[in-house]
Amino acid sequence: MEPDLSTLADALADAGADGYLLDSDSEDSDQRYLSGFDAPDPFVTLYTPDGIALLVSGLEYGRAKKESRADEVARLADYGFPELVAEHGRVGANHRVVARFLADRGVESVAVPERFPLGTADGLREQGVPVEVLDGDVVTEIRSVKSDAEIDHIREAQQANEAAMAAAEDLLAAATVSDGLLYLDGEKLTSERVTEEIELTLLRHGCALDETIVASGADGADPHNRGSGPLEVGSPVVIDIFPQSKATKYNGDMTRTFVVGEASDEVQRRYDDTYEAFEAALDALEPGATGKEVHDAVCDVYEEKGYDTLRSDPSAETGFIHSTGHGIGLDVHELPRVAPDGGELKPGHVVTIEPGLYDPEFGGIRIEDLVVVTEDGYENLTDYPIHLEAE
Helix, strand or coil, X not given: CCCCCHHHHHHHHHHCCCEEEEEECCCCHHHHHHHCCCCCCCEEEEEECCEEEEEECHHHHHHHHHHCCCCEEEEHHHHCHHHHHHHHHHHHHHHHHHHHXXXXXXXXXXXXXXXXXXXXXXXXXXXXXXXEECCCCHHHHHHCECCHHHHHHHHHHHHHHHHHHHHHXXXXXXXXXXXXXXXXXXXXXXXXXXXXXXXXXXXXXXXXXXXXXXXXXXXXXXXCCCCCCECECCCCEEEEECCEECCCCCECCEEEEEEXXXXXXXXXXXXXXXXXXXXXXXXXXXXXXXXXXXXXXXXXXXXXXXXXXXXXXXXXXXXXXXXXXXXXXXXCCEEEEECCCCCEXXXXXXXXXXXXXXXXXXXXXXXEEEEEEECCEEEECCCCCCCCECC
């Protein structure tokens, strides 16, 4: 995958800078995207309109030459790092090496992202290299439009997600009921037990995640409460899974809400209303529409049915109390936004659609699919049924 970085070249020209510099490990998704390299320790990526160059440790040199998308890879030792450490210490040596690396490529000034390390910026300035923060998240905006290969990576992560959701639903469907709680194999079925099954299933499918959400009752009424303890009969269980592929680092995201036993009329009503809001969002989703317009379609449904939204009441604590969705890719949350400030949606944008209702009295309800905007509408990357009763 070779990204189109012409927008970055234009931004550099506007800023009057010779190059764009990153100094971070590959947990920084802009670093991973620009360099095409996955490393646990910080390294330097330089972009100029002539190409991409990496500056890495000797430990990572061979792998960077094989795996990165850089046009050239240099080592710290190429610029006298060991000798400089003896004279200036590791931090001072590193700043001098980066300055030499830039000078070797005719780069006299650099632009950097807003979250660039302050120590590196100050160290380069001390070496006579002007450092300017570039307006806007240019690389983040570039990577918000996905290539076909990236969409395939996200689709694969979502398929693993579907397997994990099926495993979770199977546990719920197999549970027995006693004294208002769910039991499996003679033990109380807990949020932790369902989470464990989700994580094990994802590992078997080449994915992992740091956290997931299996929340019932009042826990489910807090959108990002991870959930804990025994699961209750008749109470909605919000299961939100957002795995990352170990191979590609791209993410999936999906939420389903299940009830074991008979749902109350109020819970069923809230679920049906959320599904209607979900459908309204998809109906509004097309290239040229804005994230705001899609979000407004959800708010229109909820407000017409008498629920609070943050659009109707910015201080609301129940009802629809978050945005409709977000972009997804190397980060679980990235551009574009499907929210009150959401901009134009373009083909290649991959976004979640996830309306929800929250009230501690009734629990939480959320439905979430992952879709890609296409030239003539959208394609749903999620292939998992939507229903309230665990089957």
